[in-house]
Amino acid sequence: MVVDPRSPTVTDGLQGARCSDCSVTVYPADDACPRCGGPADRAVLRGTGTLWTWTVQRYAPKSPPYQPPPGGFEPFAVGYVELADDVRVAAVLDLDDHDDIRIGMPLTVTAGHGVPRARPTPPGEERA
Numbered sequence: 001m002v003v004d005p006r007s008p009t010v011t012d013g014l015q016g017a018r019c020s021d022c023s024v025t026v027y028p029a030d031d032a033c034p035r036c037g038g039p040a041d042r043a044v045l046r047g048t049g050t051l052w053t054w055t056v057q058r059y060a061p062k063s064p065p066y067q068p069p070p071g072g073f074e075p076f077a078v079g080y081v082e083l084a085d086d087v088r089v090a091a092v093l094d095l096d097d098h099d100d101i102r103i104g105m106p107l108t109v110t111a112g113h114g115v116p117r118a119r120p121t122p123p124g125e126e127r128a
């Protein structure tokens, strides 16, 4: 799906790009394909996928750009989500209990501000 970058829907979804020559999808968006160097068109990614791998960030990242929450730094989970769009996206995993995290679990990624965030996909929306 090609969208106008000024379209208001762009802020809601993950702004990626898809190569018009070899169909590789990238995130974040880039004007050139990393595989063949061909031109890439902007595309809003669907954002649904499964957890590919993950870890726990146990120390505060460099600030800036990291901004600790008002209560101070807390360890958080971060991982790669393999999207249905055939691209892996790094995201903070918004699950309170890290014991609930499983490789392969269905997740939905949203852009928001800064690093993308991933939450468990509600049952029934896994094929959306």
Ligand SMILES: [Zn+2]
Residues within 6 Å of the ligand: 019, 020, 021, 022, 023, 024, 033, 034, 035, 036, 037, 038
């Ligand atoms: Zn390409």
